[in-house]
Amino acid sequence: MIGEVLVNRYEILEKIGDGGMALVYSAKDHLLNRVVAVKVLRDQFAHDEQFVERFRREARSAASLSHPNIVNIYDVGETGLNHFIVMEYVQGNNLHDLIRKQGQFSQGFIVNVGKQIAMGLAHAHYHGIIHRDIKPHNILITEEGRVKVTDFGIAQAMSATNLTQTGMVLGSVHYFSPEQARGVNVQASSDLYSLGIVLYEMITGQQPFRADSAIAIALKQIQESPAPLRNFASDLDGELEDLIFRLLAKEPQKRPASAEEVVRIFQRIERRLEAEGEEHGEQTMPLPAVKSGWKGGFSLARGKQQKKQPKKQQKKQQKSGKSKLVLILVFLLVLGGIGFGLVRLIPLLLFPDEVRVPNVVGLFELEAQRTLRDSGLILKVERSVFDNEIPAGYIISQDPLAGRLVKQQREISVWVSKGAEEVEMPSVIGLATREAKLNLTQSGFVLGSETEVFDPEVSPNTILEQWPEPGEVVAKGTAVNLVISKGQRAIVSFPLPDFKGQDFEAVKMRLGELGLILGNSWPENSTIYRAGQVIEQNPAAGTEVQQGWKIDFVYSQGQPKPAPLPQTSQELEEQPQWTHENLWKTLEVTVNVPNGPDQEVVILVIDDFGAREVYRETHKGGSRVVRTVQGRGEGAQLQVYIGAKQFLDQKFPD
Numbered sequence: 001m002i003g004e005v006l007v008n009r010y011e012i013l014e015k016i017g018d019g020g021m022a023l024v025y026s027a028k029d030h031l032l033n034r035v036v037a038v039k040v041l042r043d044q045f046a047h048d049e050q051f052v053e054r055f056r057r058e059a060r061s062a063a064s065l066s067h068p069n070i071v072n073i074y075d076v077g078e079t080g081l082n083h084f085i086v087m088e089y090v091q092g093n094n095l096h097d098l099i100r101k102q103g104q105f106s107q108g109f110i111v112n113v114g115k116q117i118a119m120g121l122a123h124a125h126y127h128g129i130i131h132r133d134i135k136p137h138n139i140l141i142t143e144e145g146r147v148k149v150t151d152f153g154i155a156q157a158m159s160a161t162n163l164t165q166t167g168m169v170l171g172s173v174h175y176f177s178p179e180q181a182r183g184v185n186v187q188a189s190s191d192l193y194s195l196g197i198v199l200y201e202m203i204t205g206q207q208p209f210r211a212d213s214a215i216a217i218a219l220k221q222i223q224e225s226p227a228p229l230r231n232f233a234s235d236l237d238g239e240l241e242d243l244i245f246r247l248l249a250k251e252p253q254k255r256p257a258s259a260e261e262v263v264r265i266f267q268r269i270e271r272r273l274e275a276e277g278e279e280h281g282e283q284t285m286p287l288p289a290v291k292s293g294w295k296g297g298f299s300l301a302r303g304k305q306q307k308k309q310p311k312k313q314q315k316k317q318q319k320s321g322k323s324k325l326v327l328i329l330v331f332l333l334v335l336g337g338i339g340f341g342l343v344r345l346i347p348l349l350l351f352p353d354e355v356r357v358p359n360v361v362g363l364f365e366l367e368a369q370r371t372l373r374d375s376g377l378i379l380k381v382e383r384s385v386f387d388n389e390i391p392a393g394y395i396i397s398q399d400p401l402a403g404r405l406v407k408q409q410r411e412i413s414v415w416v417s418k419g420a421e422e423v424e425m426p427s428v429i430g431l432a433t434r435e436a437k438l439n440l441t442q443s444g445f446v447l448g449s450e451t452e453v454f455d456p457e458v459s460p461n462t463i464l465e466q467w468p469e470p471g472e473v474v475a476k477g478t479a480v481n482l483v484i485s486k487g488q489r490a491i492v493s494f495p496l497p498d499f500k501g502q503d504f505e506a507v508k509m510r511l512g513e514l515g516l517i518l519g520n521s522w523p524e525n526s527t528i529y530r531a532g533q534v535i536e537q538n539p540a541a542g543t544e545v546q547q548g549w550k551i552d553f554v555y556s557q558g559q560p561k562p563a564p565l566p567q568t569s570q571e572l573e574e575q576p577q578w579t580h581e582n583l584w585k586t587l588e589v590t591v592n593v594p595n596g597p598d599q600e601v602v603i604l605v606i607d608d609f610g611a612r613e614v615y616r617e618t619h620k621g622g623s624r625v626v627r628t629v630q631g632r633g634e635g636a637q638l639q640v641y642i643g644a645k646q647f648l649d650q651k652f653p654d
Helices: 049-062 095-102 107-126 154-159 166-173 178-182 188-204 214-223 238-247 259-281 311-350 365-374 433-442 504-514 569-574
Strands: 010-018 022-029 034-041 073-079 082-088 092-094 139-142 147-149 354-356 378-385 395-399 405-407 411-417 422-424 446-453 463-467 473-475 479-485 517-524 534-538 550-556 584-592 599-607 610-619 624-632 637-642 645-651
Touching (some): 010 034, 049 073, 073 433, 107 139, 107 259, 178 188, 188 238, 188 259, 433 479, 504 550, 534 624, 610 624, 624 637
Antiparallel strands (some): 354 405, 463 479, 584 624, 599 610, 637 645
16 A cells, blocks of 8 residues: 555555554655554455444544543544554553563553543543553654553444454453453553553563463453462562452452542552662761861960060960960850851751642742742742633743642742634635634634535535634634535425326426426327327436426427428329337436445436436446436437446447
8 A cells, every 4th residue: 555645635654553453554644744643444344334434433423532641532433445544653661562662661660650541541431432452552652751542443443243253352352351251341441450460560570470372361250359469579569469359350340440540549659769869879978077186377386485574464465365265165166156057057957848739730830939949949830831721921830840849949840821822714615624724623623513414516525604704813722613515405306297298388387386496398290199298208208207397298299380281293203201200219328336445326318318428326336227218309329327437339220
């Protein structure tokens, strides 16, 4: 398929994945100028109409999900026998490959990945969608560490299909919940069990239940308990171990109540692991040693006995000595105070007290700054973003989260709202419904109400109107209401009566009563029908017609006037003989539609009435079409088209 362009939009670039159900390619979306991933169903599923229909329905349902930890589904379509879905292109590795390459992961990494998977599941479960096939192969991890869960909705279609291929069941039975192994209806808790299997494998490098056959593994899922995680990781966090074994409970009611609860447990473990890491990572810095003695510009050393001086001079010297001593004592006291202050201040600077982070989400920026300052923390605006729900200047999010213990003077990063982003409303009038919805959602709008109305001049599933109207300046995220064409109102067909021999004026009135329209009409001489009676009609009597159809007629203008009598024998020989001739001709046409996709068959008749279309229908490849058509006049001609190519061009037989 490399180089092929699906639905005149998605150009297949290269193959990037190969699964049991589908092949995955990278592709260029020429409409939105971006790279996407295209998953094409394998042939054995593409021919299963029940599976394809369920696949379409579930994929459209999954397309309603929008979460950072879920791979977005952009489009669902088909071309020929290829059924495909268009998804977000994620650069990174799947968790299965990471486990095989790395083998072991840090507890922090395991907790972070598990938390993000649970967040994606929580969003899906809230919208009533159960994944049913959580496994490392369906967990993508970007280069930035973002976890993306894929294949939502596809597993639902898979579960309703009798899959007997060996690889299809064996690939997922290692991660089945006991209720899935029993074949009973699954709930959201089944996804949590599969998450427990994934976490177990991240810690141990292997699935908890292994055997030589899929049935044996399924029985172990139902009956056996996994080996203790302490056998593989003696230093495993106790709360993390307890969570995994709660997820692996055989009875669904013994598992965590919801994915949201699992997220909260992971967040609690994450905070504690980070706090323990900070505690073990701190190193006490030794205070500088205080040296004994003093080195200054004067000496108190006892030396040789100095010569006696006069009493006045001796008193002056004693007074001077006392002043110096006072200064020294004052200086020492000041120095001691400074030293004492440093002894008290240095620990505060190096090891400040811990404080609990207050919640500033939803506060105005200045108020949030005061709240943090009162706790000895610093506000740092990391980013200002548009937000349709939070007014400008208010806090959207914070990091670290409220309730975390951090050191004083720690910076708390916040995102501040810039208010709603105002954009010009694009026009989707005239677009197909699916394309219009895709354009709106990818432009940042949400879908509002949909109203369907009949419109004979516009094809079905085409946008007729929209609110807000095109060109109007609105907030990004505004709900857009659509009016969609249902096409022409359903009209009941009925067989056309036989009007031959009836008075043409009375026939005209009858046409009006039936909702039919008089088309072309031609007078002809007739020796059979009286003047004013109908000779022929088109379409023929018994043809299924609908209100609004045009009906053509040939009516009698009586017998031809007799030619003047010949005066001589030569004139008698040259006198033309009038004969009645039937100008209508009938031909049975057989059309064999080539094998392959459905194609449209069109039959045209070119005769005295002009060129007109007498048949147009779409038929399956390999089918046969047999129709009887009429033409009027000597040069009546028939043309048949299959698709855009002419299949037949011939004259009606004489």
